[in-house]
Amino acid sequence: MIEQRTDYDSPWKEIIERFFPRLLEFFFHSAYTAIDWMRPYEFLDTELQQLDPEAEVGRRLADKVVKVWLKSGEEAWVLVHLEVQGQYDRDFAQRIYIYNYRLYDRHKKRVISLAILADEETNWRPSRYSYELGGCRVSLEFPVAKLLDYANQWETLEQTTNPFGIIVMAHLKAKATYRDPENRLQWKLNLVRNLFERGYNREDILDLFRFIDWIMVLPEELANNFKAEIRRQEEANRMRYVTSIERLAIQEGIVQNAKENVIEILEIRFSEVPTEIVESINKIDDASALKTLLRTAITIASIPEFQQILNEVTAPRNSETN
Known part of the structure; x- marks a missing residue:
C-alpha cells in the first residue's frame, strides 16, 4: 500500500x-x-469564507468562486465544487x-454552480437539491462531472x-x-512521457x-527508480524539459520543508498558531521569504509580532498577483 498525502485538495486547486x-x-x-x-x-479566494464563515470552508481549497463575463x-459568477476525498x-x-x-444574495448576479466528483462511490451522484413545504417548492439542479465515468x-x-x-488519467490511475x-x-512514467x-x-x-508527481506518490525506492528513468530518457534525447522538471521537484521539496519548519517552530514556541497564519505560510512559494520567516519565528517575541512581519513579507507578493 502506498502512503497517501493528506493535502489532496492543493494540487486540484492549482490545476x-x-x-x-x-x-x-x-x-x-x-x-x-x-x-x-x-x-x-x-x-475570488476569500468569497467562500464570507459566504459561510462558521463552516470549515477555508479548508476546502478546491472549491472555487470565479467572476466571469457572459x-x-x-x-x-461560477461556483466550482470539487469533492476529492472519496x-x-x-x-x-x-x-x-x-x-x-x-452568492446571489450578496452580489445580485446570476450564479453557475458546477460539481466535479472525484470520489470512488459509483452510485453517489448528487445533482439537485429541493424541498417543498405548504405548497412552496424550492429547487436547484446543477451539472455534475463524475471522474469515475471516464474510466x-x-x-x-x-x-x-x-x-x-x-x-x-492521472487521478484515475492514482486511485x-x-x-x-x-x-x-x-x-506515472507513461503519463509523464x-x-x-x-x-x-x-x-x-x-x-x-507537478500535478502528476503530487497525486501519484511513490515509495522512496520506486521514486528513485522514477527519477533514474526520467534521466535515462533525457540522455536519449526523447524528452525536453526533464532537467527543469527535476529542478522544479527539488525546489518544491525545499519550499515545502521550509513551510513546515516555520510552522513547527511557531508551534513549539507559542503552542497554538492561528489558522490564518498557517494558511498564509502555506501560500508562500518564495524560498528566500520562507528563510526570513524561519529566522523570525525563532527570535520573535509574540504571534502578533510575527503576523506583522508575515504581512510585510507577503505584501509585495500579493500586490504582484492583483
Whole structure:
C-alpha cells in the first residue's frame, strides 16, 4: 500500500486556477460556451469564507468562486465544487444550494454552480437539491462531472489535447494503483512521457508534471527508480524539459520543508498558531521569504509580532498577483 498525502485538495486547486477555461471546456461545455473568454475572469479566494464563515470552508481549497463575463455582456459568477476525498457527503447538494443563493444574495448576479466528483462511490451522484413545504417548492439542479465515468472513455482521454484528459488519467490511475506501487510507477512514467507527445508548451508541461508527481506518490525506492528513468530518457534525447522538471521537484521539496519548519517552530514556541497564519505560510512559494520567516519565528517575541512581519513579507507578493 502506498502512503497517501493528506493535502489532496492543493494540487486540484492549482490545476483549476491554471487551466480554468480548459476545465469548463472539458467537463461543462454549456457553461464554457456561455462565457466571453475575451474578457478577463477573476478568482475570488476569500468569497467562500464570507459566504459561510462558521463552516470549515477555508479548508476546502478546491472549491472555487470565479467572476466571469457572459457573451451577452452580463457579469456572472461560477461556483466550482470539487469533492476529492472519496467520501459520501449527504449534505453536499444542500451545501451547493446554500452557496448558490448566498452568492446571489450578496452580489445580485446570476450564479453557475458546477460539481466535479472525484470520489470512488459509483452510485453517489448528487445533482439537485429541493424541498417543498405548504405548497412552496424550492429547487436547484446543477451539472455534475463524475471522474469515475471516464474510466470507460480511456481512448478519448488519450486522444484529447485538453490538459484535463491527462489530469483525469492521472487521478484515475492514482486511485487504481493505491495498493500496487510497481504498477503506479509504470503508469506515472507513461503519463509523464505522454506530456511531451501532446505538444504542450514548457509552462503547461511543468504544471501538469507537478500535478502528476503530487497525486501519484511513490515509495522512496520506486521514486528513485522514477527519477533514474526520467534521466535515462533525457540522455536519449526523447524528452525536453526533464532537467527543469527535476529542478522544479527539488525546489518544491525545499519550499515545502521550509513551510513546515516555520510552522513547527511557531508551534513549539507559542503552542497554538492561528489558522490564518498557517494558511498564509502555506501560500508562500518564495524560498528566500520562507528563510526570513524561519529566522523570525525563532527570535520573535509574540504571534502578533510575527503576523506583522508575515504581512510585510507577503505584501509585495500579493500586490504582484492583483
